[in-house]
Amino acid sequence: MKALSVIIPVYNNADHLEKTLRSVKEQSFAEFEVILVDDGSSDESAAIMRAFADTDDRFIFIHQENQGVAAARNRGLERAEGRFVTFVDADDIIPKDAFLHMHQVTLVEDCDTVAGIYERVDGISSYVNARSKQLAEKKTIV
Numbered sequence: 001m002k003a004l005s006v007i008i009p010v011y012n013n014a015d016h017l018e019k020t021l022r023s024v025k026e027q028s029f030a031e032f033e034v035i036l037v038d039d040g041s042s043d044e045s046a047a048i049m050r051a052f053a054d055t056d057d058r059f060i061f062i063h064q065e066n067q068g069v070a071a072a073r074n075r076g077l078e079r080a081e082g083r084f085v086t087f088v089d090a091d092d093i094i095p096k097d098a099f100l101h102m103h104q105v106t107l108v109e110d111c112d113t114v115a116g117i118y119e120r121v122d123g124i125s126s127y128v129n130a131r132s133k134q135l136a137e138k139k140t141i142v
Contacts, residue, residue: 003103004032005082009072013090014044021052021059023093029100034059035076040066045090084114 006024010017024034036049036059046063053061064075073087084106088094102114115135120127 002031002033002082003084004029004099005076005080005085006032006034006088006099007037007073007076007080007085008034008088008090009037009039009069009076010041010045010049010090011039011066011069011072012041012043012045014041014048016091017045017048020088020090020092020094021048023096024088025052025056025059026096027094027099028097029103030058031103032058032099033080033082035079036061037072037076038063039068039072040064 008020008024013020021034021036034052036053038046038049038061040063046061049059049061053059060079062075062079064072076087077085084102086099086102098116102116105111105114115132115138117132117136118129120129
């Protein structure tokens with residue numbers, strides 16, 4: 001069993017997708033699978049996902065007709081084999097040690113959920129989401 005299943009729903013994200021997938025592939029923690037769910041893309045997204053799946057057996061490519069992001073995430077959940085699951089958007093960049101740090105927390109704290117902080121960067125400025133920061137600082141979520 002993999003420690004982590006990373007589910008990435010994709011719909012016409014060719015412009016950002018390669019950077020996203022590279023940031024996942026280059027994680028310092030390697031015990032994960034990546035479930036790429038193509039939600040009926042009409043751009044080059046499927047070709048990009050297939051290229052990653054063809055060169056790294058941790059990447060699994062699934063195609064479905066366009067049904068929306070929730071259906072794509074649910075399709076990924078059906079295929080997931082990891083002890084933990086995380087969702088990554090097709091335009092996210094994941095810091096190199098993110099999965100390692102989250103995994104270490106699960107070992108030390110014996111927890112069911114790990115929440116991190118996300119930062120939105122638009123090329124001009126960056127913004128740390130206050131709600132994600134508050135949630136990440138909690139030890140227990142009721």
